Amino acid sequence: MASQRPGPNLSRIATSLGVSVATVSNALSGKGRVSDALIERIRAHAAELGYVPSQAGRALRTGRSAVLGLVLPDIANPLFPKIAQAIEYAASAAGYGVLIADSRGDITAQTEAINRLVERGVDGMVVVPRRATRISGASCPVAVIDTASTPGNTVAADHWQGGKEIAAHLASLGHKQILIIGNNHESNVQNDRAGGIRAGLQPGMRSETLWIERLENETGAGCRLGLAKKARQGFTAFAALSDLQALRALTELQQDGISVPADVSVTGFDDLIWSPVVTPSLTTVRMDMDTIAEIAVSALVNRINESGTREGVLVTAHTERVPMQLIIRQSSGLANPAPKTSEMESL
Amino acid sequence: MASQRPGPNLSRIATSLGVSVATVSNALSGKGRVSDALIERIRAHAAELGYVPSQAGRALRTGRSAVLGLVLPDIANPLFPKIAQAIEYAASAAGYGVLIADSRGDITAQTEAINRLVERGVDGMVVVPRRATRISGASCPVAVIDTASTPGNTVAADHWQGGKEIAAHLASLGHKQILIIGNNHESNVQNDRAGGIRAGLQPGMRSETLWIERLENETGAGCRLGLAKKARQGFTAFAALSDLQALRALTELQQDGISVPADVSVTGFDDLIWSPVVTPSLTTVRMDMDTIAEIAVSALVNRINESGTREGVLVTAHTERVPMQLIIRQSSGLANPAPKTSEMESL
DNA sequence: GCGCCGCGCTTAATCGTTTAATCAATTGCA
DNA sequence: TGCAATTGATTAAACGATTAAGCGCGGCGC
Structure with missing residues (x-):
């Protein structure tokens, strides 16, 4: 009535x-x-x-919104689904909602996005920073997920160890010459991964690194990487620093009639969605995003609960590096002892 | 002081x-x-x-939280980045924040996720529904982004028209036998895309449809699709209903020594992140997610502003179908008039 | 028997904003 | 000049929750 x-x-x-x-x-x-x-x-x-x-009533009285912000600055990052899913799950388990703010790749837009979140009264935020950027002090606790070598990093996968796993795997298959394929040499994540690979090489093994973005600046976007030539030069393993680059390498090699893994091996990072379903399926290294998210969120929640005065600080976690897990699939195999041509070690 | x-x-x-x-x-x-x-x-x-x-104070007084919910139920959907980005941008331009709720593929979790959003007091929400599910009446305006054939759909890409674009493109290249490769035959989106392709076939062309999930139920996940055999049977074009399946087809064909696009053509849908960088780059059809998001959000905002009593209703938009755009790249080419063996039309 | 303690509940203040109602002062008009 | 209308501000209530303080009452100790 x-x-x-x-x-x-x-x-x-x-x-x-x-x-x-x-x-x-x-x-x-x-x-x-x-x-x-x-x-x-x-x-x-x-x-x-x-x-x-009523969240509004509660928030007004307690000064807490029970909402965390998530800033994903890298445009159309293929890891986005996993990260968002993991963060949302961890936050939701801790009683928090997740407000997203994607700054379309722009760096100024990153600070803008952070401000939007602050204005909406988030209690804290998780930031996966755009490469080589620092988080300007937002007025709330911030957890950074990048990589161990980034100053202020809260928690991340142990990209270095992941690289070593790849190196050990390739070494065990008898590979001697490894081409590391990265996108951008300013990315802390990619540098750590590459460093881990190099550190994991056994005596008698050598590596070279190819940065795609640098190549594309000269040759144009979407250009060939010239991997067939590298194979002829004696490289038997192509270790990409992300599954996206691994995929690019795989298809280019296949297109040039080089068989994977019979002729050469290809490995990636991240276990992205297509990795299991391409032919051959990709050997890769998976990050335990659920654990990372949980650590990041609980670090945030701890800080939120202890500090009455919502200061803007980078929070720290007990565990900073979460191990990565090697996933061996079809794209890596025994090193082919007889490469097509014998120009080995010419370059 | x-x-x-x-x-x-x-x-x-x-x-x-x-x-x-x-x-x-x-x-x-x-x-x-x-x-x-x-x-x-x-x-x-x-x-x-x-x-x-203070959003809290304002929300308490006005009863509006200025936050929209975004429900993405399909686990690790590769479209997630684009959708989230577009929705966030449109919402933010309209003065709204976006709260995400990913239900990890589960259908009960979908309603749970919706409830979580409602409890947080969202003013409305955008739902990209899991295939073949209906949105149980949430107590706030809901915009559904799926496909035109879904009852209650608010706005979506015109998947049917996208399919016709693909068919027309393949027809113009002289292809006669087309294998449509889909994942799940219960997906409204995939059905509309397949329907569009079939409707766009010219006289003298025929198609067959391969559902991967059905095949995997018999043969196991990650199995071969047997596309080489199909090629031998005379199929010169493989039209996948998503770039993920296109990628799977492309790599399998390449692995079997079939050249794309010299021997056969491969096309996809969605213009996902890897489409431009694989070799050969993928011919695909792109959805205008920005427009779709803008329509969905403004439909929601309109309803929110007009209705004082926050009833739970599926909102409708002026434009229901947003055209898709054909992106011609390297993976599609002229039909090869001489297939490797001549078992044409044997199956 | 008296006072004190603590239990179980209520009263009331408070968070920050919006907005209807009110009111004083000035202007307009006849 | 007198009365109404308008302007430009104030007052106060309300949204819904949390929480410190208060209060009556029964039991216990001495």
Whole structure:
């Protein structure tokens, strides 16, 4: 009949049960002193009415929004789905919502995005920074997920160790000459991965590194990488620093009639969505994004709970590096002892 | 010195200027009656203090959170980056934040995710539904982005027309036998795309459809699709219903020594991130996600603004179908008139 | 028997904003 | 000049939750 605003609130429950709002609040939160019997009655009635606390009211009173921000600055990052999923899951388990702010690749847009989140009153935020950028002090706790070598990094996959896993794997298959294929040499993540590979090489092995972006600046976007020539020069393994580059290498090699893994091996990083389904399926290294997200979120939540004064700080976590896991699939195999031509070590 | 809570609020500005909070509020929102001179003074002072309105206070009073929810139920959907980016951009331009809720592929989790969003008080939400699911009435406006054939769909790319573009393109290249490669025959999107392709075939052309999920149920995940055999049977074009399947087809064909596009053509859908960089780069059809997002968001915003009683309804938009754009790259070429063996039309 | 303690609940203040209602002062018009 | 209308501001209530403080009452100790 005479309907008020939709959705029951504390006072509705209170009057309906003949108690005060404070008691209802205490009963539901379990904080004050309420008799067990009354707690039961109140909870039952609240559930029956389908009561959902108003985040707005709560936020206004407590000064906490129970929302975290997620800043993903790298445009159309193929890791986006996994990261977002993992962060959302971890945050949601901790009782937080996740507000996204994608700055379309732009660096100024990154700070803008961060400001938008702050204005919306997020309690903290997770930032996966655009390469070689520093997070300007936002006025709330910030967790950075990048890589161990980044100053201020909170938690990340152990990209270096991942690289070593790749190197060890290729070494065990008898590969001697490895071409590392990266995109951008300013990326801390890619540098750590490449460094790990180099550090993991056995005596008698050597590597060379090809940066795609540098090549494309000369030759144009989407250009050939010239991998067939590299194969003829004696490289038997192509270790890409991301599955995207691995895919690019794989298809170029195949197009040139070089068989993977019979002639050469190809490996990647990240275990992206296509890795298991291409032919041959990609040997890669997977990051444990769920664990990373959980660490990042709990670091944030801890800081939020302890600090009354919402200062802007980079939070730190107990565990900074989460091990990566080697996934061996079809694209890596024994080194072919007889390369097509014998120009070995000519370059 | 004696510091209060951080961040200036209306009352701080008010006392500092010797006026009432209401006047400040009116001056900033431009709603009530305030003299022009005072409006100027207040705005200047607010800007100087770096005033940001409290979303919590405003939300509590107005009943609007200025936040939209985004539900992406398909696990690790490779379109996620584009969708999220586009929605976030459109929402942000309209003054809304975007709260994400990924239900990890689960259907019950989809309703759970929707509930989480509702509990957080979103004003509306954009749902990209898991295949063949209906959105149970959430208690706020909902925009559905799927495909035109889905009941309740708000706006989507014109997948059917996209399919016709592909068919026309392949027809113009002289292809007669086309193998359509889809993942799941229950997906409305994939069905519309396949339907469009079939509808676009010229007289003398024929198509067959291969559903990967059905095949994998028998043969196991990650199995071969047997495309080489299909090629021998006379199929010269492989039209995948997503770039992911196109990539799978491309690499399998290459692995079997079949050259693309010299021997056969491969096309995809969606222009995913790897499409331009694989070799050969993928001919595909791109959806105008920015336009779609803008339509969906403005439909939501309209409904939010007109309806005082936040009812749960599927909103409708003026434009329901947004045209897709054919991107011709290297993976499609003239039909090879002489297939390797001549078992044509044997199957 | 008196006072104190603690339990169980209520009262009331508060967070920051919006907005209807009100009010004083000035202007307009006859 | 007197009354109404308009302008430019204030006052106060409200949104829904949390939480410190208060208060009556029964039990316990001495």
